[in-house]
Amino acid sequence: KQEVTQIPAALSVPEGENLVLNCSFTDSAIYNLQWFRQDPGKGLTSLLLIQSSQREQTSGRLNASLDKSSGRSTLYIAASQPGDSATYLCAVSGANSKLTFGKGITLSVRP
Amino acid sequence: DVKVTQSSRYLVKRTGEKVFLECVQDMDHENMFWYRQDPGLGLRLIYFSYDVKMKEKGDIPEGYSVSREKKERFSLILESASTNQTSMYLCASSLYDSSGVNEQFFGPGTRLTVL
Numbered sequence: 660k661q662e663v664t665q666i667p668a669a670l671s672v673p674e675g676e677n678l679v680l681n682c683s684f685t686d687s688a689i690y691n692l693q694w695f696r697q698d699p700g701k702g703l704t705s706l707l708l709i710q711s712s713q714r715e716q717t718s719g720r721l722n723a724s725l726d727k728s729s730g731r732s733t734l735y736i737a738a739s740q741p742g743d744s745a746t747y748l749c750a751v752s753g754a755n756s757k758l759t760f761g762k763g764i765t766l767s768v769r770p
Numbered sequence: 771d772v773k774v775t776q777s778s779r780y781l782v783k784r785t786g787e788k789v790f791l792e793c794v795q796d797m798d799h800e801n802m803f804w805y806r807q808d809p810g811l812g813l814r815l816i817y818f819s820y821d822v823k824m825k826e827k828g829d830i831p832e833g834y835s836v837s838r839e840k841k842e843r844f845s846l847i848l849e850s851a852s853t854n855q856t857s858m859y860l861c862a863s864s865l866y867d868s869s870g871v872n873e874q875f876f877g878p879g880t881r882l883t884v885l
Contacts, residue, residue, distance in 0.1 A: 690872065691872065691873075693873065693874065695876075700858075700879075700881070701878060701879065702774075702860055702876040702877050702878040702879045703860065703862075703876040704876070705873060705874065705875060705876075708873045748812075748813070750813075750874075752872055756801050756818075756820075756864060756866070756872045757803075757815060757818065757828070758803075758815075758874055760812050760813040761812070762810075762811075762812040763812065
């Protein structure tokens with residue numbers, strides 16, 4: 660059974676810092692990996708999707724990488740801002756389109 | 771932009787009531803999903819549907835049923851609400867894509883409280 664782990668559960672950084680959020684998964688037979696952002700009490704917003712054949716995806720200050728063979732992904736946030744404060748979740752998809760989620764990393768960016 | 775809407779943001783019901791949560795997507799997606807999210811447990815899949823009138827159980831289907839009579843609408847039904855079903859419920863949809871893209875888009879969530 661696929662398991663997705665995100666450590667640490669919470670992170671606090673000063674504004675302007677570049678940071679890396681980690682995600683690991685146990686079964687490398689994935690179709691894609693998706694990173695989401697969730698603000699308190701709200702739904703999930705898709706940030707980036709990396710297909711299994713890809714190594715990375717970029718959107719603005721965000722860059723996500725995927726190493727399928729080692730079961731790891733990272734989300735890199737450049738020049739962090741207080742508005743980046745949220746919970747970041749990664750999820751992996753198998754052949755049946757079902758997603759398995761990590762429990763998320765709650766990020767706080769201090770002004 | 772893909773839009774997934776849920777009928778209520780907040781809902782308060784009493785134990786034993788029958789509860790309907792509605793989800794509508796406007797992008798002609800084949801796949802639709804219902805999750806619940808609880809502190810410390812993360813997101814867990816309740817049910818999903820690949821097509822109209824098709825449904826499959828997720829990881830925690832007990833106490834729930836679903837209905838998909840039209841492609842754009844996927845309903846979650848709590849037959850007899852219990853306090854342990856107090857949770858945030860999230861609906862999502864995705865296009866069927868054999869190449870494996872299948873990006874999921876989420877609605878805003880319904881915070882259900884069962885008293």
